[in-house]
Amino acid sequence: MHIPFINLAQQYQNHREIHQAILSALSTFQFCKGEEVDKFENAFCELLRCNHCISTGNGTDSLFIALKALGIKKDDEVITPAFSWISTSETISLCGARPVFADIDPITYTIDPVAIEKKISPQTKAIIVVHLYGQAAHISAIKEICNKNKLFLIEDCAQAHLTQEYGKNVGTLGDVGTFSFYPTKNLGAYGDAGCMVTNNSVLAERFKRIANHGALKKDDHTMEGLNSRMDTLQAAILLAKLPFLTVWNSKRWNNAQLYNSLLKDIESITLPYERPDTIHTFHLYAIRTKNRDKLKAYLERKNIETAIHYPCALPNLPVYDYLNHSPSDFPVATAFQNETLSLPIYAELTAQQITYIGHSIKSFMSQN
Protein backbone atom coordinates (compact mmCIF):
# COMPACT_ATOMS: atom_id res chain seq x y z
CA MET A 1 0.00 0.00 0.00
CA HIS A 2 1.31 3.48 -0.93
CA ILE A 3 -0.43 6.44 0.73
CA PRO A 4 0.33 9.88 -0.72
CA PHE A 5 0.10 12.95 1.52
CA ILE A 6 -2.29 14.60 -0.96
CA ASN A 7 -4.47 12.97 -3.61
CA LEU A 8 -5.99 15.58 -5.92
CA ALA A 9 -6.41 13.10 -8.80
CA GLN A 10 -8.86 10.99 -6.79
CA GLN A 11 -11.09 13.99 -6.05
CA TYR A 12 -11.08 14.93 -9.75
CA GLN A 13 -11.99 11.38 -10.80
CA ASN A 14 -14.84 11.30 -8.29
CA HIS A 15 -16.35 14.56 -9.58
CA ARG A 16 -17.00 14.80 -13.31
CA GLU A 17 -18.65 18.18 -12.68
CA ILE A 18 -15.19 19.71 -12.24
CA HIS A 19 -14.20 18.62 -15.73
CA GLN A 20 -17.51 19.86 -17.15
CA ALA A 21 -17.06 23.24 -15.42
CA ILE A 22 -13.60 23.66 -16.97
CA LEU A 23 -14.89 22.88 -20.47
CA SER A 24 -17.85 25.20 -20.19
CA ALA A 25 -15.77 28.10 -18.78
CA LEU A 26 -13.16 27.54 -21.49
CA SER A 27 -15.81 27.73 -24.20
CA THR A 28 -16.57 31.37 -23.27
CA PHE A 29 -12.94 32.51 -23.91
CA GLN A 30 -13.48 35.10 -21.17
CA PHE A 31 -10.41 34.26 -19.11
CA CYS A 32 -10.50 37.25 -16.76
CA LYS A 33 -13.57 38.75 -15.05
CA GLY A 34 -15.91 36.12 -16.52
CA GLU A 35 -19.35 35.61 -15.00
CA GLU A 36 -18.13 32.61 -12.95
CA VAL A 37 -16.07 35.03 -10.84
CA ASP A 38 -19.18 36.98 -9.74
CA LYS A 39 -21.08 33.75 -9.24
CA PHE A 40 -18.34 32.35 -7.04
CA GLU A 41 -18.14 35.52 -4.93
CA ASN A 42 -21.91 35.42 -4.38
CA ALA A 43 -21.96 31.71 -3.57
CA PHE A 44 -19.06 32.03 -1.10
CA CYS A 45 -20.76 34.99 0.65
CA GLU A 46 -23.94 33.00 1.00
CA LEU A 47 -22.13 29.95 2.36
CA LEU A 48 -20.21 32.01 4.94
CA ARG A 49 -23.21 34.18 5.77
CA CYS A 50 -21.36 37.48 5.27
CA ASN A 51 -22.01 40.62 3.22
CA HIS A 52 -19.06 40.87 0.83
CA CYS A 53 -16.63 38.53 -0.88
CA ILE A 54 -13.86 39.94 -3.08
CA SER A 55 -11.90 37.45 -5.15
CA THR A 56 -8.11 37.82 -5.47
CA GLY A 57 -5.16 36.12 -7.12
CA ASN A 58 -4.12 34.16 -3.99
CA GLY A 59 -4.20 34.08 -0.18
CA THR A 60 -0.98 36.05 0.24
CA ASP A 61 -2.36 38.91 -1.88
CA SER A 62 -5.54 38.82 0.22
CA LEU A 63 -3.49 39.48 3.36
CA PHE A 64 -1.43 42.20 1.67
CA ILE A 65 -4.54 43.94 0.29
CA ALA A 66 -6.22 43.74 3.71
CA LEU A 67 -3.24 45.41 5.42
CA LYS A 68 -2.93 48.07 2.69
CA ALA A 69 -6.65 48.86 2.82
CA LEU A 70 -6.47 49.23 6.61
CA GLY A 71 -3.69 51.79 6.13
CA ILE A 72 -0.85 49.76 7.64
CA LYS A 73 2.40 51.57 6.81
CA LYS A 74 5.98 52.27 7.83
CA ASP A 75 6.67 52.22 11.61
CA ASP A 76 3.36 50.51 12.37
CA GLU A 77 3.40 47.19 14.23
CA VAL A 78 1.19 44.20 13.51
CA ILE A 79 1.00 41.29 15.96
CA THR A 80 1.03 37.86 14.34
CA PRO A 81 1.60 34.25 15.50
CA ALA A 82 5.12 32.86 15.81
CA PHE A 83 3.89 29.70 14.14
CA SER A 84 2.35 29.96 10.66
CA TRP A 85 3.12 30.03 6.97
CA ILE A 86 5.35 32.98 6.03
CA SER A 87 2.53 34.84 4.20
CA THR A 88 1.20 36.07 7.54
CA SER A 89 4.40 37.91 8.41
CA GLU A 90 5.91 38.79 5.01
CA THR A 91 2.83 40.79 3.98
CA ILE A 92 3.28 42.98 7.09
CA SER A 93 6.88 43.72 6.10
CA LEU A 94 5.80 44.37 2.49
CA CYS A 95 3.66 47.25 3.82
CA GLY A 96 6.79 48.67 5.48
CA ALA A 97 5.47 47.74 8.92
CA ARG A 98 7.05 45.50 11.54
CA PRO A 99 5.82 41.98 12.28
CA VAL A 100 5.62 41.49 16.06
CA PHE A 101 5.48 37.79 16.87
CA ALA A 102 3.43 36.36 19.72
CA ASP A 103 3.88 32.75 20.87
CA ILE A 104 1.20 30.12 20.37
CA ASP A 105 -1.06 28.39 22.88
CA PRO A 106 0.57 25.00 23.70
CA ILE A 107 -2.76 23.17 23.43
CA THR A 108 -4.48 24.67 20.38
CA TYR A 109 -1.29 25.82 18.52
CA THR A 110 -3.06 29.08 17.60
CA ILE A 111 -1.90 32.54 18.74
CA ASP A 112 -2.04 32.93 22.53
CA PRO A 113 -4.22 35.89 23.66
CA VAL A 114 -2.07 36.35 26.78
CA ALA A 115 1.07 36.63 24.62
CA ILE A 116 -0.74 39.15 22.38
CA GLU A 117 -1.50 41.50 25.27
CA LYS A 118 2.17 41.57 26.28
CA LYS A 119 3.17 42.66 22.77
CA ILE A 120 0.81 45.62 22.37
CA SER A 121 2.66 48.95 22.06
CA PRO A 122 1.63 52.48 20.99
CA GLN A 123 2.69 51.48 17.43
CA THR A 124 0.42 48.43 17.28
CA LYS A 125 -2.27 48.86 14.62
CA ALA A 126 -3.60 45.38 13.93
CA ILE A 127 -3.58 41.71 14.86
CA ILE A 128 -3.52 38.89 12.34
CA VAL A 129 -4.83 35.62 13.74
CA VAL A 130 -4.34 32.33 11.89
CA HIS A 131 -6.90 29.57 12.26
CA LEU A 132 -4.10 27.05 12.03
CA TYR A 133 -4.71 23.53 10.68
CA GLY A 134 -8.48 24.27 10.59
CA GLN A 135 -8.75 24.98 14.35
CA ALA A 136 -10.48 28.24 15.27
CA ALA A 137 -8.09 30.61 17.07
CA HIS A 138 -9.34 32.19 20.34
CA ILE A 139 -11.17 34.69 18.20
CA SER A 140 -13.76 36.00 20.68
CA ALA A 141 -11.11 36.70 23.31
CA ILE A 142 -8.86 38.34 20.71
CA LYS A 143 -11.72 40.44 19.40
CA GLU A 144 -12.18 41.85 22.90
CA ILE A 145 -8.48 42.74 23.05
CA CYS A 146 -8.84 44.49 19.66
CA ASN A 147 -11.91 46.44 20.76
CA LYS A 148 -10.28 47.50 24.02
CA ASN A 149 -7.09 48.69 22.27
CA LYS A 150 -8.71 49.95 19.03
CA LEU A 151 -6.84 47.51 16.81
CA PHE A 152 -7.91 46.03 13.48
CA LEU A 153 -8.48 42.28 13.41
CA ILE A 154 -7.51 40.26 10.33
CA GLU A 155 -8.35 36.57 10.21
CA ASP A 156 -6.10 34.39 8.04
CA CYS A 157 -8.51 31.60 7.06
CA ALA A 158 -6.29 29.94 4.44
CA GLN A 159 -6.54 26.70 6.43
CA ALA A 160 -10.04 27.20 7.79
CA HIS A 161 -12.81 27.10 5.15
CA LEU A 162 -16.05 26.80 7.19
CA THR A 163 -14.31 26.50 10.55
CA GLN A 164 -16.68 27.90 13.20
CA GLU A 165 -16.64 29.31 16.70
CA TYR A 166 -19.98 29.48 18.55
CA GLY A 167 -21.83 28.71 15.30
CA LYS A 168 -20.24 31.55 13.33
CA ASN A 169 -17.86 31.10 10.42
CA VAL A 170 -14.32 32.30 10.96
CA GLY A 171 -13.42 35.09 8.58
CA THR A 172 -16.67 36.90 9.39
CA LEU A 173 -15.75 37.76 13.01
CA GLY A 174 -12.94 40.29 12.54
CA ASP A 175 -12.66 43.28 10.18
CA VAL A 176 -11.65 41.01 7.32
CA GLY A 177 -11.13 37.31 6.64
CA THR A 178 -8.60 36.22 4.02
CA PHE A 179 -8.80 32.91 2.18
CA SER A 180 -6.51 30.93 -0.07
CA PHE A 181 -7.69 28.41 -2.65
CA TYR A 182 -4.23 26.98 -3.29
CA PRO A 183 -4.79 23.48 -4.77
CA THR A 184 -4.15 21.56 -1.52
CA LYS A 185 -6.40 23.67 0.75
CA ASN A 186 -9.78 22.25 1.85
CA LEU A 187 -11.28 24.13 -1.12
CA GLY A 188 -8.62 24.20 -3.82
CA ALA A 189 -8.40 25.66 -7.31
CA TYR A 190 -6.21 24.26 -10.11
CA GLY A 191 -3.64 26.98 -9.64
CA ASP A 192 -3.50 30.07 -7.44
CA ALA A 193 -6.67 31.81 -6.22
CA GLY A 194 -7.89 33.58 -3.10
CA CYS A 195 -10.53 35.87 -1.67
CA MET A 196 -11.38 38.23 1.18
CA VAL A 197 -14.64 38.50 3.11
CA THR A 198 -16.01 41.35 5.22
CA ASN A 199 -19.28 42.80 6.51
CA ASN A 200 -17.95 46.36 6.11
CA SER A 201 -19.02 47.88 2.78
CA VAL A 202 -16.43 50.71 2.88
CA LEU A 203 -13.62 48.19 3.33
CA ALA A 204 -15.14 45.90 0.69
CA GLU A 205 -14.93 48.66 -1.90
CA ARG A 206 -11.34 49.44 -0.96
CA PHE A 207 -10.33 45.74 -1.22
CA LYS A 208 -11.95 45.55 -4.64
CA ARG A 209 -10.15 48.65 -5.84
CA ILE A 210 -6.73 47.59 -4.60
CA ALA A 211 -7.12 44.15 -6.23
CA ASN A 212 -8.03 45.82 -9.56
CA HIS A 213 -5.48 48.63 -10.16
CA GLY A 214 -7.46 51.01 -7.95
CA ALA A 215 -10.52 50.88 -10.20
CA LEU A 216 -14.05 49.55 -9.73
CA LYS A 217 -14.79 49.85 -13.43
CA LYS A 218 -12.81 50.64 -16.57
CA ASP A 219 -10.58 53.76 -16.31
CA ASP A 220 -11.87 54.67 -12.84
CA HIS A 221 -8.46 54.73 -11.07
CA THR A 222 -8.93 56.61 -7.80
CA MET A 223 -5.81 55.02 -6.33
CA GLU A 224 -2.99 52.70 -7.31
CA GLY A 225 -3.42 49.01 -6.71
CA LEU A 226 -2.37 45.62 -7.99
CA ASN A 227 -3.44 43.11 -10.55
CA SER A 228 -4.75 40.43 -8.22
CA ARG A 229 -7.71 38.79 -9.89
CA MET A 230 -9.16 35.31 -9.72
CA ASP A 231 -9.09 33.69 -13.18
CA THR A 232 -12.45 32.73 -14.70
CA LEU A 233 -11.28 29.10 -15.01
CA GLN A 234 -10.33 28.96 -11.34
CA ALA A 235 -13.67 30.48 -10.35
CA ALA A 236 -15.50 27.86 -12.44
CA ILE A 237 -13.55 25.05 -10.75
CA LEU A 238 -14.20 26.48 -7.27
CA LEU A 239 -17.92 26.92 -8.05
CA ALA A 240 -18.14 23.28 -9.12
CA LYS A 241 -16.39 22.15 -5.93
CA LEU A 242 -18.14 24.47 -3.46
CA PRO A 243 -21.28 22.30 -2.95
CA PHE A 244 -19.04 19.49 -1.68
CA LEU A 245 -16.97 21.50 0.80
CA THR A 246 -19.14 20.68 3.83
CA VAL A 247 -19.12 16.96 3.03
CA TRP A 248 -15.36 16.95 2.43
CA ASN A 249 -14.81 18.77 5.73
CA SER A 250 -16.91 16.26 7.62
CA LYS A 251 -15.02 13.40 6.01
CA ARG A 252 -11.79 15.01 7.20
CA TRP A 253 -13.32 15.28 10.68
CA ASN A 254 -14.35 11.60 10.63
CA ASN A 255 -10.85 10.64 9.51
CA ALA A 256 -9.47 12.61 12.45
CA GLN A 257 -11.76 10.75 14.87
CA LEU A 258 -10.53 7.42 13.48
CA TYR A 259 -6.90 8.49 13.92
CA ASN A 260 -7.73 9.62 17.47
CA SER A 261 -9.20 6.25 18.37
CA LEU A 262 -6.25 4.37 16.86
CA LEU A 263 -3.56 6.52 18.50
CA LYS A 264 -5.12 7.51 21.83
CA ASP A 265 -3.22 5.01 23.95
CA ILE A 266 0.25 5.98 22.75
CA GLU A 267 1.70 8.07 25.55
CA SER A 268 4.56 9.58 23.57
CA ILE A 269 2.17 11.15 21.03
CA THR A 270 0.03 14.24 21.59
CA LEU A 271 -3.10 14.22 19.44
CA PRO A 272 -4.71 17.35 17.96
CA TYR A 273 -7.04 19.16 20.35
CA GLU A 274 -10.47 20.37 19.29
CA ARG A 275 -11.71 23.48 21.09
CA PRO A 276 -15.20 23.10 22.53
CA ASP A 277 -17.88 25.24 20.81
CA THR A 278 -15.96 25.18 17.54
CA ILE A 279 -16.01 23.22 14.31
CA HIS A 280 -12.51 22.05 13.40
CA THR A 281 -12.13 21.51 9.65
CA PHE A 282 -8.87 19.55 9.82
CA HIS A 283 -6.98 21.12 6.97
CA LEU A 284 -4.13 19.25 8.64
CA TYR A 285 -4.05 16.47 11.22
CA ALA A 286 -0.84 17.21 13.11
CA ILE A 287 0.40 14.93 15.85
CA ARG A 288 3.26 15.85 18.10
CA THR A 289 6.10 13.60 19.29
CA LYS A 290 9.71 13.99 20.45
CA ASN A 291 10.69 11.20 18.04
CA ARG A 292 9.29 13.03 15.02
CA ASP A 293 12.14 12.67 12.51
CA LYS A 294 12.64 8.95 13.14
CA LEU A 295 8.89 8.33 12.95
CA LYS A 296 8.66 10.23 9.66
CA ALA A 297 11.52 8.17 8.17
CA TYR A 298 9.92 4.93 9.41
CA LEU A 299 6.56 5.82 7.83
CA GLU A 300 8.35 6.64 4.57
CA ARG A 301 9.77 3.12 4.54
CA LYS A 302 6.18 1.90 5.02
CA ASN A 303 5.17 3.94 1.92
CA ILE A 304 3.25 6.48 3.98
CA GLU A 305 3.89 10.11 3.03
CA THR A 306 3.77 12.68 5.81
CA ALA A 307 4.72 16.38 5.96
CA ILE A 308 5.94 18.98 8.45
CA HIS A 309 4.00 22.20 8.92
CA TYR A 310 6.32 23.90 9.74
CA PRO A 311 9.93 22.87 10.41
CA CYS A 312 10.88 26.39 11.56
CA ALA A 313 8.84 28.86 13.60
CA LEU A 314 8.68 32.24 11.85
CA PRO A 315 10.88 34.25 14.27
CA ASN A 316 13.56 31.53 13.96
CA LEU A 317 13.83 31.95 10.16
CA PRO A 318 17.04 33.63 8.93
CA VAL A 319 14.97 36.37 7.26
CA TYR A 320 13.96 37.63 10.74
CA ASP A 321 17.50 37.71 12.19
CA TYR A 322 17.21 41.51 12.12
CA LEU A 323 14.57 41.35 14.86
CA ASN A 324 17.22 39.83 17.18
CA HIS A 325 14.97 37.17 18.65
CA SER A 326 16.27 34.08 20.34
CA PRO A 327 14.40 30.76 20.00
CA SER A 328 13.79 30.85 23.77
CA ASP A 329 11.62 33.98 23.28
CA PHE A 330 9.04 31.66 21.69
CA PRO A 331 9.36 28.43 23.70
CA VAL A 332 6.07 26.88 22.56
CA ALA A 333 6.55 27.52 18.83
CA THR A 334 10.20 26.46 18.99
CA ALA A 335 9.42 23.14 20.70
CA PHE A 336 6.55 22.55 18.31
CA GLN A 337 8.65 23.05 15.15
CA ASN A 338 10.73 20.01 16.15
CA GLU A 339 7.80 17.79 17.13
CA THR A 340 4.91 18.39 14.74
CA LEU A 341 4.08 15.83 12.03
CA SER A 342 1.12 16.05 9.63
CA LEU A 343 -0.53 12.76 8.61
CA PRO A 344 -2.64 12.40 5.44
CA ILE A 345 -6.22 13.58 6.20
CA TYR A 346 -8.00 14.28 2.87
CA ALA A 347 -11.61 13.24 2.33
CA GLU A 348 -10.75 10.48 -0.16
CA LEU A 349 -8.64 8.56 2.38
CA THR A 350 -10.16 5.16 3.26
CA ALA A 351 -10.63 3.68 6.75
CA GLN A 352 -8.32 0.87 5.65
CA GLN A 353 -5.55 3.36 4.81
CA ILE A 354 -5.97 5.22 8.09
CA THR A 355 -5.90 1.95 10.01
CA TYR A 356 -2.68 0.99 8.20
CA ILE A 357 -1.12 4.34 9.15
CA GLY A 358 -2.31 3.98 12.75
CA HIS A 359 -0.90 0.47 13.07
CA SER A 360 2.39 1.53 11.50
CA ILE A 361 2.75 4.34 14.05
CA LYS A 362 1.96 1.90 16.86
CA SER A 363 4.55 -0.57 15.66
CA PHE A 364 7.18 2.17 15.45
CA MET A 365 6.37 3.37 18.97
CA SER A 366 6.56 -0.13 20.43
CA GLN A 367 10.12 -0.48 19.04
CA ASN A 368 11.34 2.98 20.10
Ligand SMILES: *Cc1c(COP(=O)(O)O)cnc(C)c1O
Ligand atom coordinates in the same frame (compact mmCIF):
# COMPACT_ATOMS: atom_id res chain seq x y z
C1 LIG B 1 -1.68 28.79 2.19
C2 LIG B 1 -1.56 29.84 3.22
C3 LIG B 1 -1.45 31.20 2.90
C4 LIG B 1 -1.17 31.72 1.52
O1 LIG B 1 -2.00 31.36 0.52
P1 LIG B 1 -1.51 31.42 -1.01
O2 LIG B 1 -2.79 31.28 -1.75
O3 LIG B 1 -0.60 30.25 -1.22
O4 LIG B 1 -0.84 32.70 -1.24
C5 LIG B 1 -1.48 32.15 3.91
N1 LIG B 1 -1.59 31.77 5.19
C6 LIG B 1 -1.66 30.48 5.56
C7 LIG B 1 -1.79 30.14 7.01
C8 LIG B 1 -1.64 29.47 4.59
O5 LIG B 1 -1.71 28.18 4.97
